Amino acid sequence: MRERRDPIRDSGRPDTVRSAAVPASASPLASLLLTERPRPSWIRESHRGWRLAVATVCLGAFMGQLDSSIATLTYPALEAQFHAPLAVVEWVSLAYLLALVALLVPAGRLSDARGRKLMYLYGFLAFSASSAGCGFAPNLTVLIACRAVQAVGAALMQANSVALVTTSAPRHRMRAALGVQAGAQALGLALGPTLGGLIVVGLGWRWVFFVNVPVGVIGIVAGHYLLPRTRTHSSTDRFDWPGLALLAVATTAGLLAVSAASGLGLSPAAVLGLAAVSLAAGYGFVRRIRTAAAPLVDPSLLDPADSPGRRILPALAAALGGYLILFGPLVLVPLVLTRAGGSLESAGLVLTALPGGFAVSALAAERVLPAGWSDRRRAALGAAVALVVLVAMIPAPAHAAVLAPLLLLLGLGLGTFTPANNAQVMAEIPAGTAGTGGALVNMARGLGTALGVAAVALALHLGHGAGRQLATALLAVVAAAVLSLCRRPGP
Template identity: 60%
Template sequence: MTPRRSGSRWPVALTRERARPEGIRSRPDAWWLAVGTVCFGAFMGQLDASIVTLTYGSLGTEFHTSLAAVEWVSLAYLLTLVALLVPAGRLADAHGRKLLYLYGFAVFTLASAACGLAPSLPALVVFRVVQAAGAALMQANSVALVTTSAPRERMRTALGVQAAAQALGLALGPTVGGALVSTLGWRWVFGVNVPIGLVALVAGHYLLPRTRTRTPVAAFDWAGLGLLAVATTGALLGVSAVSGLPVPAWGVGLLFAVAAGAGWAFVARQGRSPAPPLLDLALLRVRAVAFGLVGALSGYLVLFGPLVLVPVVLTARGSSELTAGLVLTALPAGFALAATGGDPLLPHSLTDRGRCVLGAVLFTAAVAALAVVPPAVSWLVPVLMVTGMGLGTFTPANNTLIMGAIPARASGTGGGLVNMARGLGTALGVALVTLALHLSDSRVQAAGSRWSALILVGASVVALVSAWLGPRRAEQGPVRTR
């Protein structure tokens, strides 16, 4: 009887969240420990996003293939991640955010090890898809875990710390990636995730709170998941094709048409399906959520656009890739500085909406300067620093308004929506700037740079308008978990 009873506990252990030890749960800084644990995932996600592109040359040489084929190492990851964020959040709302976050870390870590051992490019792409599935479970729950762990009055600070961890990963990616590729080889770009992932799994088991408020799911909406995947994949492939992916014009039109049709069918199904919807459309009718998601997408477009634009501008003027990388660190450095140090410096009476407007004004003015100032290091460093500071002021307040308007029982879905907006903004930032540079003649590179800067200005204005039209304050705070 004893062995059978002991064995029966394994399924329970694998499907239920365990409470934190009482000594940790009762600490007044327990919420900081939870936020710090989530920062592991935030750091790894952006480190991975900014580090993998440095392996393209080595991958092409080792596997004897073209750059277009190698690009699928990043594209397959992005397509899978964006498609799974909302479904992962919905599952987490039903089964536990801590549980699925830890499973995401486990999958991401194992898949990272497999990527480092990949025997061929197709195998690497498959492992990257699995890695993205793990990343979706992590990212869909990261914002939710932060907002349900931190006290209501400290939510913006907690989200700022998480955003700073992302900025740190983004800043270190080119430096760490370049060092690893040039010394140990491309396989260690993926291998570096393994020790961090193991530490994060142990920390998450003991430091993350259980989910107290859930939204049960009687039957999962697989048809809705398929429609959402088709819509996001079609849209992202279409954007990538427009920016230089070798696809004929009729193919680009077909991709956008399929994306639009699948998106319409997804929305229609969510409103009429007898099964529990994958996405509660009522969330998108909340003013803070609707305007906030537009702002989040626009902000990440502005964040990632310069990562493409600045290296092209500087190397075209004779600067080295190392110089370009060092100049780019001013952007995430400014982001991290404002996200973590902004609260003590800004007036306590300034609302989240006011912080969004202030941040949007800052980065709108900064990216407008990119269109007029000389593309020299002495000008670019302060401009990128101010851009990062504006985004670091805007992003935590924007996320606070969104998550504050979403009930605790749906915080996983809300976190998935926030990260989907970030992913789409990232893809658009890279694609639209690449398109502007691609369409400009090499002899008039300055024209392409100016058009790229104007695209960023347009996105900044959209973020500013969305902040101005948003609500005066967060409408509802999620209930804290233990």
């Protein structure tokens, strides 16, 4: 029987848990830097305390997704300023996403041991500082490097976001709390295109990254006072560095192969070699988590022969597909509309419909849909809506008046799917490894987002005049696969 923590039952405990990583003999400086600080007693004892914690996590979720969606609006400006092709410019996003995917599970493991609040706050600090570095970058190489460093902070935040929500909210409010968090993410995505278009045109692409700095300062202060301490720690006496290396090689080589096929300029032999390396490293990673003494991920969580794995694996695969579908249009629509002669501001306004619909649905689905519906049924409904909309988008003309309502409907479907899907995964994760479980969800999100960027760039490169239709058809195929995973019967 796996451990389950009821936030209502634990809410009355004193918020005085010391990080397991700080020995009693530690210096005052080490204690200050490595110990989670308590919340004020009036917040800790308030029945609204969990809501304040969720709101603080939402600020980080908003910041991360705002940065993701704004970054795609810089592509045309970066192409022009640095005279670089899309296959190179897209690495402003891919470098961030690859580092994020590689670091999410280690960040989750570290947070489970050191304290989720502590690591979340350090994530805010690193993300904000590296955002300033991105804004001052003199060339694409430095910008891409700073984005990779930015991912370190994002990994510490994202690996803990779902865990902090699920360990703060009462059990019967968990799905609603996850819906609020998903809504905050969607709001960041929604404002990103609009703000991105206005900022790039009015102030320049550098300010796209500078806007993260004041939000980060607010998040650090709020997190210090409002986030609860970690009550259940796990041990990290050993860390699986070979497993981390295999994961990083598999994801990096795979996306490099896709980017090369999109026009990065590598030879066909290099593309095949990268694909082979990716497959070999991926196989090695799977073998590693089954045999290592201290694997990155508990193998029972990803073993299809084990009861938790049979439930978690399909849900994680569906999460990956859902984020691929969500992020693909965020890359596709600005490029298609601006290349057709539209302005970046209008493209941003049209694109806002997608995350706007996501936010509305993520916040409202809990009240609108029947209370007796399971997470699986809610996720299947959202995936079905996304599939119908994407099929309708394939022959639709690339006009703002046509794309905006379709993107709104797509967002409504994905906003129904995502909170229910995340709740499916987290319901199977023991409380002591909630950080690792949240990292798995966010790793699926990062992989889906990266594949959305790469797949759209590849479709535009291969499809030439029909690139938009090819990219949309590819997204529809992914939606069909997600729906199939959602409809799978439980064990």
